[in-house]
Amino acid sequence: MTSDPRAGPPAARRTAGGKLLAVLDAFTRERPALTLSDIARDVGVPLSTAHRLVAELCAWGGVERDEDGRYRVGLRVWELGALAPRGLGLREAALPFMEDLYEVTHENVQLAVRDGTDLVFVERIAGRSAVGVLTRVGGRFALPPTGVGLVLLAHAPLEVQEEVLARPLVGYTRHTITDPGQLRRILAEVRRSGVAVSDRQVTGDAVSVAAPVEVRGSVVAALSIVVRGSSPAAVRPYIPGVRAAARGIGRMVALTP
Amino acid sequence: MTSDPRAGPPAARRTAGGKLLAVLDAFTRERPALTLSDIARDVGVPLSTAHRLVAELCAWGGVERDEDGRYRVGLRVWELGALAPRGLGLREAALPFMEDLYEVTHENVQLAVRDGTDLVFVERIAGRSAVGVLTRVGGRFALPPTGVGLVLLAHAPLEVQEEVLARPLVGYTRHTITDPGQLRRILAEVRRSGVAVSDRQVTGDAVSVAAPVEVRGSVVAALSIVVRGSSPAAVRPYIPGVRAAARGIGRMVALTP
Incomplete structure (x- = not known):
């Protein structure tokens, strides 16, 4: 995987x-x-x-x-x-914003960074009554099927994108995008719109929306919210909240020495 | 230090x-x-x-x-x-209980483990309007002056206790206990009562109460709440909550493979 x-x-x-x-x-x-x-x-x-x-x-x-x-x-x-800036350092800057987002939504809130052609989940707040997700803090996952992964891949160096696109794309559900051409178009759309939506691509009942955490012009992480749903419309109400929180995290990280 | x-x-x-x-x-x-x-x-x-x-x-x-x-x-x-059972593993088991305790108190909630003659903070939920504390996740501190440290020291092997008692005890405030005989009596009292109170021993305006997290008869961590105050009475209302949450964490850790 x-x-x-x-x-x-x-x-x-x-x-x-x-x-x-x-x-x-x-x-x-x-x-x-x-x-x-x-x-x-x-x-x-x-x-x-x-x-x-x-x-x-x-x-x-x-x-x-x-x-x-x-x-x-x-x-x-x-x-x-705990000294790794992309681990606990990022998590400490992000947690207050993630807690705020959780407070107002009571849905799953996730923060991830890219490592090579994988993503690593740095923090997660799981709503007790929210839809089940496969992620664990410190766990790895493939980039293409997830909202956070689409954001991280869309802003990855070109050689990373080509490496991912050249490999077979694993289908987790019947909604997972496995056509490289379609994935390429989605990545361009993510760069244009500033958000990524993954519609039931990992599990059959969950939709996520993710936004980039930018520090001095570089995307260092991605923040997402995952809700129960069966179409991209399920996450529409959450887009402004996720984008605002992701920007807040970037601003906070930029202040950290 | x-x-x-x-x-x-x-x-x-x-x-x-x-x-x-x-x-x-x-x-x-x-x-x-x-x-x-x-x-x-x-x-x-x-x-x-x-x-x-x-x-x-x-x-x-x-x-x-x-x-x-x-x-x-x-x-x-x-x-x-993230694979260290005394790091993130413990933290994942503890976080729901810590969040509950924070929800009902809005005070600082801390979880620590002992490493040699130090303690290491594994998790912390900081109340935004709560009293300031010196701790950071992943940070080390001396055992004797803190509530969590008193619990961990009281249940440490005898040779660890003797090593700590044989060294000079650093005074952080005028309330810090620096007399080994007095510390020895307090440790016995902690073992007897099941809780430790640190009254302004680290900063001049904070009092903490801590309880042991026990797994199969061994104390593996300590949980505390830190509030603004100027006497042990400040933490009295929190004792049942801290004890109950610490027991819940122990029960959860025991379930983890």
Whole structure:
């Protein structure tokens, strides 16, 4: 569904430092807790090497042992991640605007950034009675079918757009756009209109509208609202709110050192 | 004010992997953006080595170059940190309870975990009109003067308590408890009563009350509410709410795989 987040060729992993990073890469949303054997297999090293690498990461705080003896990502990584301007920094600037938007709509409000040809959800406020969505904070997703993804893709460098358009477009529902020519026209329309609408392209009962978060002329993130609906009309009342909140976030980020 | 989060002796840094981790450690809340020379100096390596280490981290996504050519922590670290059960995992379980507590009080609501002899704030909902607090998500603080810290310290292993009690206790205000014997009595009282109150020990106008988040008999975090006040009586009305929310969070965490 999404591309591999791990950058660089496998050969780059063969440095000692690369092996440490490969241990961290072994942890995923689907497999957040690993045994030493899991890690050895994933990294492609003998058990003794895995033991040494894990010990080094444990001492640093990047990996922690749980009560069942399995390893998990440690608090130190989370703490360092809090310094990432595209992670928690952006989220801190955005949260008050997202909370305001949630207060007046009680629908799902989402914030995402682009990483390569994927998007990563940085924050989400989920309405308890709002339509179900597939997203999780820190989770990755494909760009083309989502409102936030369309905004991020429309403002991505041309080579990123071409890379996405050259690959097969996965259909999640019968409404997902899988024709590259049609997607190309939609991206042009997103750039022109300043908003992107995704009509039941991810799940059969949800429509989203997204707007770009711009900082000094660059689109750094996208904000969306996702509501239950069966046509683009479902999100029409929310367009001014999403656009205004996205602009507010951009203004706030620009103030952050 | 707080101890060094970087574990292990400096010699451990001399492995190739250790040097990579030392580059990440160079980024702090106070210095989130660094030049290559900053990094070389902090890690204690020649510029050419720093260049190679940073290139390896950039390819992985752990470090990103900003528009001014300085380096910052990359999205990949934030994304991995989202897998840390004591970071975002805990935060996702806690946020609904924290939002409920905020809704009914409109005061500051804070969630923290212990890391060694420090605490790390995992989540915070700040009332816009509530009293000012010094905390930031992902930020570290000393255990003894805060409500959450008293809870975490009261339930920490004995050797952690002794280490904290053996060191000088920093006075932030004239109300900060700096006498080890008095702190020892307070910790016993926290274990007995199930709540900790910090009366103007961090700032001169704020009082907090905290309760433990327990999972299968272990205290994994502490939840607090911080209000404007000038005596422990200021937080009395909030005690049942904080205790109930902390129990709810523990129950939710226990359900998480």
